[in-house]
Amino acid sequence: MANGARRVAIAGAGIGGLALAFGLQRQGLDVVVLERQPGVRGGGAGISLWPNALAALDDLALGDVVRRLGQGICEGGQRKFDGRLGPHFTAQSFVGSLGEGLVCVDRGELVRTLGGLLDPGTVQGNRSVTGYELRGSSVIVQIDGRDGVEVDAVVGADGIHSPIAGQMNGGLRFAYSGYTAWRGLVEFETDQAQMQACLAGGHEFGWMPVGGGRTYWFATACLPEAFHPPGGDKVCLAEMFDGWPSPVTNLINRTPVDAMVRNDIVDRDFLDRWHEGPVAIIGDAAHPMRPHLGQGGCQAIEDAAALVSCFADESFDLVKAFARYERSRKGRAKRVVSLSKRSGFTRLPGLVTTVFDRITSSAPSIAVGPALRALKPIAGYAAGRKAARPG
Numbered sequence: 001m002a003n004g005a006r007r008v009a010i011a012g013a014g015i016g017g018l019a020l021a022f023g024l025q026r027q028g029l030d031v032v033v034l035e036r037q038p039g040v041r042g043g044g045a046g047i048s049l050w051p052n053a054l055a056a057l058d059d060l061a062l063g064d065v066v067r068r069l070g071q072g073i074c075e076g077g078q079r080k081f082d083g084r085l086g087p088h089f090t091a092q093s094f095v096g097s098l099g100e101g102l103v104c105v106d107r108g109e110l111v112r113t114l115g116g117l118l119d120p121g122t123v124q125g126n127r128s129v130t131g132y133e134l135r136g137s138s139v140i141v142q143i144d145g146r147d148g149v150e151v152d153a154v155v156g157a158d159g160i161h162s163p164i165a166g167q168m169n170g171g172l173r174f175a176y177s178g179y180t181a182w183r184g185l186v187e188f189e190t191d192q193a194q195m196q197a198c199l200a201g202g203h204e205f206g207w208m209p210v211g212g213g214r215t216y217w218f219a220t221a222c223l224p225e226a227f228h229p230p231g232g233d234k235v236c237l238a239e240m241f242d243g244w245p246s247p248v249t250n251l252i253n254r255t256p257v258d259a260m261v262r263n264d265i266v267d268r269d270f271l272d273r274w275h276e277g278p279v280a281i282i283g284d285a286a287h288p289m290r291p292h293l294g295q296g297g298c299q300a301i302e303d304a305a306a307l308v309s310c311f312a313d314e315s316f317d318l319v320k321a322f323a324r325y326e327r328s329r330k331g332r333a334k335r336v337v338s339l340s341k342r343s344g345f346t347r348l349p350g351l352v353t354t355v356f357d358r359i360t361s362s363a364p365s366i367a368v369g370p371a372l373r374a375l376k377p378i379a380g381y382a383a384g385r386k387a388a389r390p391g
Contacts (some may be wrong), residue, residue, distance in 0.1 A: 006030065006152040006316065009141050011164055013040050015047070015107075016283035016300030017157030018123075019116035023060045024307035025119055029316075031263065032149065033118070035139065036128035036158075040115035044261055045183035048073075048195070051100040052384025053298035055071025056305035059388040062114070069113060070105030071211040076195035077368070080361055083245035088369045091365075097372035099381030103197070104208045104216055107186060130163050132279055133141075139278055151320040153278040155307070156302070160268060162285035169271050175223040177265040179346045181218060181291060182237060184255040189213040190247060196267035197361055198245060202347045204243055205248050210245025217251045218291070220346040225264055233262055260382065265290055267341065270334055275322035287333040291345040295336050295378065303329060305388035313391065328390030336378055 008024055010017045013035035021031045041048065049057070057063040071326040075097055077088025094101060115123055134152050142148040156164030166172045190209055196205035207217040221240055229236035236253045237260075267290070274286050283300030306329055310321040375384050 006318065007032065008153045008155065008318075009034060009129075009139075009151040010148055010155045010157055011141070011162075012159060012283075012285070013111065014116060014121050014157055014159070014283065014300070015111060015114065015297050016304050017155070018060060018111060018118070019057070019301055019303035020155060020157065020282065020307060021122060022062065022114060022117055023304060024311065025122070026314075027308065029311070031118075031122055033123045033153070034127040034129050034143065034149070035123055035125050037125060041123035042111040043219075044107045045185040045225075045259075046104055046208070047104045047107045047110065047297050048216075048294040049105060049301070049344055050294060050298050050379040050385065051098045051102065051378050051381035051382075053301045054100060054103065054258070055381045055384030056298075056302045056388040059305045059385070060301075062117075065113065065117070067103055067390065069109055069211075069242065070103040071193055071209045072101045072103055073195050074101030074206055075193070076082045076168060077197075078360065078363075079198045079245050080363075081198065081200045081245060082361075085365045086228055086360060086363050087366055087367055087371075089361050091370055093369040093372055096137045097369065097376055098345070098379055098382060102195070104210045105293075106210050106216075108296075112286035116250075126375060129158060131167050132164060134277055134279070137278075140177055145190075149329055154280075154324070156281040156285045157283050158242065158278070158285050160266070160284045160288040162281060165271060165285045166274050168273050168281065172271075173269045175225045175268075176270055177267055177290065178228070179222045179344075180262060180264045182214070182233060183222045183261045184259055185214060185216050185220045186251055186253070186255040186259065187213060188215045188247065188254050190215050198248065199345050200244070200341065202345075204344075204346055205242060207247065207251060215247075215251060215391065216278055216372060217255075220265070220291075220344070222346060232257065233260055245345065270337060274326040274330060278318045280307070280321065280325060282321040286329075287337055289337040289340040290344055291340070292345075293336070293340045293378065295340060298379070299333055299336055302332075302384060302387045306390050309389050312335070326391060329387075332387055339378065 078086035282303035
């Protein structure tokens with residue numbers, strides 16, 4: 001096989017892991033994706049892919065595939081509590097600042113599409129990676145606590161609770177942010193292809209179309225950690241957002257309970273190590289972040305593109321490629337993690353919330369071009385292209 005038959009195991013069949021697998025297979029490497037679930041299933045409602053992620057996908061020869069899957073969006077803004085349009089961005093300011101619109105896509109369709117582009121048999125389901133062992137020039141991937149697969153390199157794309165990241169860094173430390181988030185995908189067509197959000201009472205509710213007459217929505221609110229509403233999440237949301245502007249109530253009421261996803265938002269200490277010899281981590285395994293900038297999946301895609309580039313530039317010296325990847329990505333990821341943490345508006349009711357609500361309710365309906373320009377180093381197409389090509 002090409003490149004000395006070197007084999008790379010990827011733990012996790014999420015967006016980052018599958019994009020990486022596709023890029024490495026295009027370079028001729030032997031790739032296996034080990035997934036703890038039965039296979040590539042997706043779920044998790046929708047995902048917004050900002051221009052930086054689209055640039056990284058273009059580097060991986062996946063950009064056009066993904067653009068066709070979802071809904072292009074380059075307009076939107078804040079809806080006031082009475083339904084009027086508040087500060088907003090236009091297509092001209094969005095594309096002018098970031099280089100392209102974003103694409104909102106059904107996350108399940110995205111991962112199934114990426115999985116379908118891989119060589120048959122690449123993804124192996126019911127294979128829960130629990131750790132690794134370095135043995136000379138190879139790595140033994142431990143599956144369900146036992147030796148399972150011997151490979152030349154391992155990439156942990158296995159999420160925020162990554163066993164690979166934990167082993168590499170001597171454990172993982174988490175802290176509850178104080179609030180929780182819901183996401184849903186529903187058969188409901190909004191009247192415009194826009195990204196919109198409403199903020200009031202310390203809560204946030206946003207929505208955007210994914211195409212095909214469907215809408216992706218998300219909501220956040222302060223609740224105790226691991227809180228279980230007596231009537232369930234749907235009843236809790238219906239009560240919490242009662243009286244909010246259209247289409248909030250319709251989106252909640254029309255979403256089946258089993259189509260809602262809820263996650264307590266937690267912070268994790270930023271890790272010192274992203275690689276140990278021929279073992280590395282990407283995506284949430286390396287740098288989980290709060291959802292307010294919509295950059296979690298986007299940064300995972302950047303990781304995948306950067307790592308593929310490093311493999312090529314280092315002539316497939318796997319250890320050197322991982323070291324270069326870590327050097328090129330840690331600074332940018334740390335900035336995005338920090339900015340995502342500072343960007344949320346979810347908070348407990350109180351004086352600050354009251355003042356914020358009064359300001360937003362009286363804010364004029366103006367275009368916010370300068371705010372978009374401030375996002376250019378993070379979410380712009382040129383920033384994503386640069387991140388995907390280290391050095």
